[in-house]
Amino acid sequence: MKEFKILAVVIFFTLVTYWLVEPFAHSQMHAHVESEGFSYDDLPPLEKTGDATRGQDLVMGAGGCIGCHSIESAGFPAAMDAVTNSASYGVNPPDLSNAGGIYEPKFLAALIKNPTQALMVEHKFTPESGKMHPMIAFYGAGGDIDQEVADMVAYLQSIAPKPDQITPAQAFETACGRCHSVKYENWTQIGEKPVFKKKRDELVFLTQLEDYNANLMGYMGKLPPDLSMYIRSRGEHYLSTFIENPQNLLHGTAMPRVGVSKDGAEKVLEYLVEAGDPKHAERDSVGVKVMIFLLVFAAASYLWKKEIWKDLH
């Protein structure tokens, strides 16, 4: 019994020390940010019901979307390649094929009407700085602007795959992949790096990547970090709340609010988990087997000890 008392004392002091240097210290060092459930309460609600057919006319015509954006699924390929686009806009404008399935409809509507507000980059594109946001706000085609915006959102939703058909990689590429690389998944800002047979072809690709990133660096102020290990260095909670509103955790950052839906955010996180911690399932299954072995080992060693010590006491 005395040994149990000693063990309890050892465990008590170990746990106190652990609590102080891990949960407690980290709570004091990092402000805790609660998730808002991807509701984007600061943005105006979407009150009108959109009509996808009218929306299509607006997107293709008066809305001017396809002046900069491609919509591959609707047969509108990009007019310029990523590097040329980045030279014009700072960053390659996203293809809109998946937008309706990944982003919150309310966010898309706010983005069309006032990009800097929806993206939370008003601190960067001030009138004094003389910088213009590359995406121009939509001022209406002559009718009820709210109805027109709702129609455009309805169109984007109608052409997008259903949320359960969008893969984590697609969600990541549309939402994050034009600024961030994930080299452990072979992802670069201009797409997946192919396997090259000739060194020359690889150098051409790398040169394009360098040019793109130089433009991106000029636009963002620094090259956005590679996200391969972010699931380990930041953790899921931090990343989730950061994706929801970067300003909450890194005030003044040049990173825009992404505007993904709850489902879209989960897909992005799933992608990052696979990039930085791909062996989590294997760890669990091997762990259970090792534990079973150790329990048998402990039982056997206890019986051995009992057998030997019965002659000693």
Added chain:
Amino acid sequence: MAHFTKATSVHDWLNQRLAIDTLQRVLSKEYWIPKNINFLWAMGMVLAFTFGILLVSGIFLLMYYQPHVDTAFDSVNFTIMREVEFGWLWRHVHAVAASVVFLIIYIHMLTGIYYGSYKKGREMIWISGMLLFVAFSAEAFSGYMLPWGQMSYWAGMVITNLFSLGSLEFNGLVEWIRGDYVPGQAFLDRFFMLHVLLIPLAILGLIGLHFGALRIPHVNNQDGEEFDFDEEAAKYKAGKKKESKVIAFANDFLSKDMFVVSIYLIFFFYLVFWHFGFAMDPINFDPADGLKTPPHIYPEWYFLWSYEILRPFPKDPGLVAFGIAQVIFFLLPWLDRSPNAVPASRRGLFFFWFWAMVIDLIVLTAMGKLPPQGIYSTIGLYAAGFFFLLWIILPFITKSEKRV
């Protein structure tokens, strides 16, 4: 040359050449251990086991790790963690063992202090143990550099800066240690060598010394009882095992050791599979960046108490305090002037001294991690001052202790 006869078995063949029967007798069958010791005495075996785990997992990691500033981070986080089958297991085992080994070392040390096992003839056990602690510290620090993450880089910067010796500004010495103005390739190369060769060799030698130091004084026991080992061993050998106060190391104590080790392994592998994050600072999963200082720089948890003795004081006194804190535990056998080698619970004031020391070390550990602001720096300063006060009063309170 000795006389060799035709061997009757493999055992006999080996016995004639290596005297394995004699070795087994001296090292296990007739290596006497007191009977009245509790599971805390098995911590030595737990440490030996953990060191074995570190050695084996380290060898596997060594096959894929690349000691180069451009590839070190990816060789650990990509190659070992993703490409190599079960590389993640070796990496987590190595990282968790590196952290847990210090928990066990501290339990082992505090056990020694509580039961007075450093006194009267056992000084060499204590000193060789403290040397092992220093060697393990150097091993842990040099290993922490190798993944070349953000905290590796900045911890390397901070710790090597200590060698400028405060106002003496021995900057040449810092650069000589680093091989560069900032941690770079030369720095990584030499820490790699230290971690995989020189310090492990020193540890192996010191483990030999530590075990050897036990031979003549024998291990202490939980009642602080003094008895004649030869006399008790004679009783044991005469078959009076129940009356004898000693038992053989093998298989008697070994069976208890193994039971404790098996319980420890459950705890250890629980951490490996489901809680490895506690041993790995998240900041170290960002690659080293010399242009971006992390908001908080702190060492691993096992160095926090001595870091906090450095931090609350001004530069020079802080460095002196830090230097003293590193060596003061070596002097314990001489600063404790009591004639008793019994548990602290029977030693009057020393009992309070022991628990005050434990609590002070925990407070220092906590404050070493917290940002040095407001109330935390005040608590840190008092806790560091209290640490020295405890060492100053130790000779006086132990001198007045009565023989029990």
